[in-house]
Amino acid sequence: MTRSNPSRLQPAVIVILSGVVAAMHIGKIPPAIPVLREALGLSLVEAGFLLSMVQMAGMLIGVLAGLAADSIGVRRSIVAGQAILALSGFCAMWAARPFDLLALRGLEGLGFLLTVLPAPGLIRQLVPPARLALYLGLWGTYMGTGAALPLLGGPAIMEVVGWNGLWGLLGGLSAIAAVAVAFLVPPERQQPAPAPAPQADGEPWWERLRTTLTSPGPWRVAIIFAMYTSQWLAVIGFLPSVYAQAGISGQTAGSLTALACLINIVGSVAAGRLLHHGTCARHLLYAGFATMAATAFVAFTPLTAGAPVLRYAAALAFSAVGGLIPGTLFSLVVHVAPNARTVSTTVGWMQQCSAFGQFLGPPFVAWVAGRYGGWHLTWIVTGMASVAGLLLSRGVRFDRQ
Numbered sequence: 001m002t003r004s005n006p007s008r009l010q011p012a013v014i015v016i017l018s019g020v021v022a023a024m025h026i027g028k029i030p031p032a033i034p035v036l037r038e039a040l041g042l043s044l045v046e047a048g049f050l051l052s053m054v055q056m057a058g059m060l061i062g063v064l065a066g067l068a069a070d071s072i073g074v075r076r077s078i079v080a081g082q083a084i085l086a087l088s089g090f091c092a093m094w095a096a097r098p099f100d101l102l103a104l105r106g107l108e109g110l111g112f113l114l115t116v117l118p119a120p121g122l123i124r125q126l127v128p129p130a131r132l133a134l135y136l137g138l139w140g141t142y143m144g145t146g147a148a149l150p151l152l153g154g155p156a157i158m159e160v161v162g163w164n165g166l167w168g169l170l171g172g173l174s175a176i177a178a179v180a181v182a183f184l185v186p187p188e189r190q191q192p193a194p195a196p197a198p199q200a201d202g203e204p205w206w207e208r209l210r211t212t213l214t215s216p217g218p219w220r221v222a223i224i225f226a227m228y229t230s231q232w233l234a235v236i237g238f239l240p241s242v243y244a245q246a247g248i249s250g251q252t253a254g255s256l257t258a259l260a261c262l263i264n265i266v267g268s269v270a271a272g273r274l275l276h277h278g279t280c281a282r283h284l285l286y287a288g289f290a291t292m293a294a295t296a297f298v299a300f301t302p303l304t305a306g307a308p309v310l311r312y313a314a315a316l317a318f319s320a321v322g323g324l325i326p327g328t329l330f331s332l333v334v335h336v337a338p339n340a341r342t343v344s345t346t347v348g349w350m351q352q353c354s355a356f357g358q359f360l361g362p363p364f365v366a367w368v369a370g371r372y373g374g375w376h377l378t379w380i381v382t383g384m385a386s387v388a389g390l391l392l393s394r395g396v397r398f399d400r401q
Helices: 011-027 029-040 044-053 056-072 074-092 098-116 119-126 129-139 142-184 205-213 216-245 250-262 264-276 281-300 308-322 324-336 340-372 378-393
Strands: none
Touching (some): 011 029, 011 098, 011 119, 029 044, 029 142, 029 216, 029 250, 044 098, 044 340, 056 098, 074 142, 098 340, 119 129, 129 324, 142 250, 142 264, 205 340, 216 250, 216 308, 216 324, 250 308, 264 281, 264 308, 281 308, 281 378, 340 378
C-alpha cells in the first residue's frame, strides 16, 4: 500500500462516504411521503412503489451494471453513478406529476447501482487484506447512515425549501461526491491491487457473467440479502407513516425513524469486527434474522398496542441487530465471487436479487396494511422473509482471508 497523507481522508473512506451520499437518495423518500401525497395526490400503494422504484434498475439490470463496472473500471463507475444521481436530483426539482417523479426514481436507481456495486471491490484494492473485513463491515453501514440523514434533517429542510429543494440539495451532494472520487481516489492502475485489473486477461463479459451465475456462492448471498433488505426497507420506510397515523408530528416521526435507521450501523460495524476476530459468519446471520423476526412481532402485534415505548425499542433492535446481516454479507461477497475479476458482477447479482425483494416488499406491506386496516400484520410478512433467510444461512461458509 502506498503511504497516504494522514491529514487527508483515506481513499477507502471517500468511497464509503460516496456510498452514504448515494443512500441518502434512498432515504429521502420516507420523510417526504406525507408531503408528496398532499402535493401530488399519491395513494398509499403508489407511495410504496415510490419507495421501491429506485430498485427497479437493480431488479432489471443489477448484474449487468456490475459487469459494466468490472469493464469500465470501478472508479469511473462510481463517478458516473454519482453524476446520474446529481442529474436526476436536479431534474426532479421541476417534476409536477407522480409519473415524472417515478421515472426519475428509476434513473436514480441506475445511478445508485453504478455507485455502490463497485465499492466493495474498490475497497478491496485500497486496504490491506488484514483490515479488509473491518472496512467492508464499515461499508455495510452506508445504507443505514445514508437513509438516516434525510430522515433526521429532511422534514426541517422541506419546511424551508419544499421537497423540490431537498431533491436539489442531494443532487448537489452527489455532484460533490463525483468530484471527490474522481480526484481523491487513485485510478486502478496506480493501486497495488492483489488481483489483475478487470480486463487484464481480455476475458469477455459473457464469460464473467456465466462464471458468476453458475457458482452457488453468489446465488446464496444474493437471496439472503434479498430476505434482509425487503423487510428492512418495508419497516423503516413506513415508520414515518405509521407514526403520522398515530398522531406524531413529522419532525418527531422523522427523528425517531432516523435513529432506527442510524442504529443499523451498530450491527454492521460489529459484524466486521466479529468476522475480523474469527466469529462464524453463519452464526451472525442466524442472530440477525432471528432477532428481526422476534422484534417485528413485538413492534407490530396488537398485543403491544398499549406499549409505544416497547414497540419503539423493538424497532431499534430490529434495525441494530439486523445490521449484522449486511455487514456479514458484504464481507462474504468478495470471497464467494468466483474470482477477483467478478467481484463487482457478484455484488451486482446480490443487488439485483436484493432489489427484487425491495421492489416488492414495501408495496406488499402497504397492501396488507390497506387490506386489513392497519399495520398489525406486518410482522407476518417480515417473519416469512426471516425464516427464509435463516434456512438459507445454514449453507454459508466463510474462511477468513
